[in-house]
Amino acid sequence: MDPFTKTYTDLDRAIDEVRTLSDDWPTLHQNGTIDDETLHCACLVLHEWIANLHQHARFPHDSPRVEIRLTGTAQQVDCSVLDNSDGFNLTSYLPADDEDPEAFPERGMGLRIIKACTTELSYSSTEDGLHCFEFLIPSDHDPWLNTLF
């Protein structure tokens, strides 16, 4: 399947368009390659990640820019989001598996959702000074959080 690639210089627009990804990447449904639930999970992870950049990232050198790249097979969705922020250490913000959050939290669920939906994720700097968030969602993944209540 052809990969989907799109670059945004407006993070609000990126967030708005991520929700209609299946319209922009029609081969998904034409081929029936990726099921709706996996696609919705991918959209949710992308939304949470870009929302995170929108609210917390610093873009000291240029205006924000993100490039979304998606490839899909019957088995999995692979995705990367390249950004020009000054980055951060994702590992230090990810909740530990044995960490109990407060019940009915108002904030702080975004990275938990990202972690639950994905089986592999990383955020690292690239050779050309950008940062790249990468994740994988297998189509047979059954994500859930059991620590919110």
Place this chain on the structure above:
Amino acid sequence: MSFDAETASAETVIIHVGEALDFRNADDFKATFQEHVDDGIRQFILNFSDTEVLDSTGLGSIFSLYRAISPDDGKVAFADVSEPVQVVVQLTRTYKVFRQFPSVEAAREAFTG
């Protein structure tokens, strides 16, 4: 952006969530429900029929509503849940706390019945 809230009865208000409840309008959602909580409403039906996005901050604002009304045995029901919202409901197992109904009307009947 404010949310469309409709009084269903003396005890129940329906909030039509619209296209998105996310970090950009969660404060508006809280302002909307708070007005009705202050008026003594303790039963809320959230209509998700048109909702394409419910993110973690949006869900957090629904938790905030639940925390505000649960000490008085208040209830929050989810109605006509769209596919993207259903993914969040399943992921977070919120169906354990918020009953789901196929339509606003069905939720209304359950609250009045």
